Amino acid sequence: MTEFVSIRDALIACDAEKLTDEVNKTISQGSSANAILNDGLIPAMDVIGERMESGEMFIPEVLMAAQLMAGAVETLRPHLAEGSHVSAGKVLLGTVKGDVHDIGKNLVFMMLESAGFEVKDVGVDVPADTFVSEVKSFQPDILALSALLTTTIPMLKTTIDALGTAGIRDSVKIMVGGAPVSQSFADQIGADGYGADAGSASRLAKKLMAEIRAN
Amino acid sequence: MIIIGELINASRKTIGAAIREKDAGIVRDTASQQAEHGASYIDVNAGIFLDDEPEYLSWLVENVQAVTDVPCAIDSPNPKAIEAALALHGGATPMINSISLESDRWENMLPIVAGTDLKVVALCMSDEGMPQTVDDRMRISDKLVNGLVQNNVRLENIFIDPLVQPLGVNKEFGMQFLDSIERITTQFAGIHTACGLSNISYGLPGRKHINRAFMTIAVTRGLDGAILNPLDKGMRAAIALGEALAGKDDFCMKYLKAFRAGLFEATA
Numbered sequence: 001m002t003e004f005v006s007i008r009d010a011l012i013a014c015d016a017e018k019l020t021d022e023v024n025k026t027i028s029q030g031s032s033a034n035a036i037l038n039d040g041l042i043p044a045m046d047v048i049g050e051r052m053e054s055g056e057m058f059i060p061e062v063l064m065a066a067q068l069m070a071g072a073v074e075t076l077r078p079h080l081a082e083g084s085h086v087s088a089g090k091v092l093l094g095t096v097k098g099d100v101h102d103i104g105k106n107l108v109f110m111m112l113e114s115a116g117f118e119v120k121d122v123g124v125d126v127p128a129d130t131f132v133s134e135v136k137s138f139q140p141d142i143l144a145l146s147a148l149l150t151t152t153i154p155m156l157k158t159t160i161d162a163l164g165t166a167g168i169r170d171s172v173k174i175m176v177g178g179a180p181v182s183q184s185f186a187d188q189i190g191a192d193g194y195g196a197d198a199g200s201a202s203r204l205a206k207k208l209m210a211e212i213r214a215n
Numbered sequence: 216m217i218i219i220g221e222l223i224n225a226s227r228k229t230i231g232a233a234i235r236e237k238d239a240g241i242v243r244d245t246a247s248q249q250a251e252h253g254a255s256y257i258d259v260n261a262g263i264f265l266d267d268e269p270e271y272l273s274w275l276v277e278n279v280q281a282v283t284d285v286p287c288a289i290d291s292p293n294p295k296a297i298e299a300a301l302a303l304h305g306g307a308t309p310m311i312n313s314i315s316l317e318s319d320r321w322e323n324m325l326p327i328v329a330g331t332d333l334k335v336v337a338l339c340m341s342d343e344g345m346p347q348t349v350d351d352r353m354r355i356s357d358k359l360v361n362g363l364v365q366n367n368v369r370l371e372n373i374f375i376d377p378l379v380q381p382l383g384v385n386k387e388f389g390m391q392f393l394d395s396i397e398r399i400t401t402q403f404a405g406i407h408t409a410c411g412l413s414n415i416s417y418g419l420p421g422r423k424h425i426n427r428a429f430m431t432i433a434v435t436r437g438l439d440g441a442i443l444n445p446l447d448k449g450m451r452a453a454i455a456l457g458e459a460l461a462g463k464d465d466f467c468m469k470y471l472k473a474f475r476a477g478l479f480e481a482t483a
Binding site: 053059060063100101102103120124125150151154180 | 225226262263265292295340344345351380381383384405418
């Protein structure tokens with residue numbers, strides 16, 4: 001893993017030029033594209049997530065890093081072995097009905113995708129029924145719900161209850177987030193986890209996947 | 216600058232607890248402090264209580280009015296809560312915070328403000344979600360203003376909020392807001408604008424520096440209302456600076472007054 005340290009450092013530093021150079025150099029030296037992705041780029045995004053959580057890095061840096069990572073993945077794509085990429089898990093993501101805020105949700109999307117998750121974003125102002133039908137058709141491991149208003153966080157509970165009524169509550173782990181949401185609120189409405197920001201959301205999703213795989 | 220004091224909001228821990236425990240002292244002190252520091256309206260918000268919101272919002276209005284003549288900005292999307300609070304409100308005309316072009320919000324709030332002399336904050340938000348561009352904001356503003364005026368709300372009573380979005384998410388968001396303020400102020404002469412401005416710095420460190428600089432610039436572009444903490448000296452200094460630079464401060468009197476009051480010494 002240490003061989004990709006310069007790639008990892010370039011991404012963490014949001015250094016576009018260095019990242020491009022290092023990725024190209026490493027490919028031409030015969031490293032596997034899958035290894036660059038899994039042991040260089042994804043661990044770098046993990047570090048960025050942690051630093052966002054601890055307040056050392058900030059939203060624009062996370063956005064830039066996600067953009068650089070996407071560019072690096074495009075460079076790697078022709079070299080990635082077909083079908084060899086193992087998804088970290090499937091996540092269905094959206095903002096609940098009555099709420100059109102998408103900034104936090106989009107950050108979570110980027111962090112999860114950068115961490116190797118297959119993510120489907122169903123957008124904002126999403127009715128509980130739509131989440132139910134999307135869970136049935138997409139069959140995610142995790143459902144991630146966002147609500148940013150004190151007036152819309154009750155819709156988190158409504159959505160979770162709707163999954164219960166449809167008999168599919170136990171088919172997914174549910175994580176919730178958004179400014180007025182707290183761990184105690186998440187516990188109260190029967191969610192499986194709460195993330196305070198996009199960095200912790202990514203860490204939480206990995207923890208929930210570990211729980212799923214342990215059972 | 217028309218300052219709407221933001222501190223009596225149930226989502227702040229001290230106020231939420233005060234409401235729960237019916238501790239009127241904290242609410243009254245917070246109201247009189249904001250009035251003393253130049254608030255033109257005292258915002259009251261009990262949004263976190265949902266079913267109990269009408270009762271709690273009314274309780275807030277009663278306690279604010281017990282200590283100051285400064286009118287309230289009644290902050291809720293719930294028409295029942297607003298009507299209950301309005302029924303108790305006496306003295307100077309209060310403000311309703313807020314209406315928007317979202318269908319539910321529009322239909323709930325319009326009957327409350329139609330044909331009255333109430334002030335109203337109108338958010339540039341529609342069923343299509345958050346506006347993305349200056350043109351989006353102008354289209355929504357146009358519908359809001361025309362809809363309100365046709366329902367006998369005077370232009371002078373409308374405060375358009377073009378919505379501040381975080382600079383850290385998109386480098387254009389600062390200028391989009393500023394351009395919107397200028398176009399709204401120019402197109403609808405006599406209208407007011409207002410905003411909760413601190414969203415500009417969301418996700419960035421050193422937020423107060425961004426907030427203050429943005430306030431100064433926004434005032435020079437025509438912003439004349441803001442929802443903020445009136446006890447924040449640095450922010451009041453930023454407003455005084457903006458008004459002076461915008462040529463709205465005869466003989467720089469307000470700037471000098473702010474300077475002598477020590478507002479520019481606020482470094483904390």
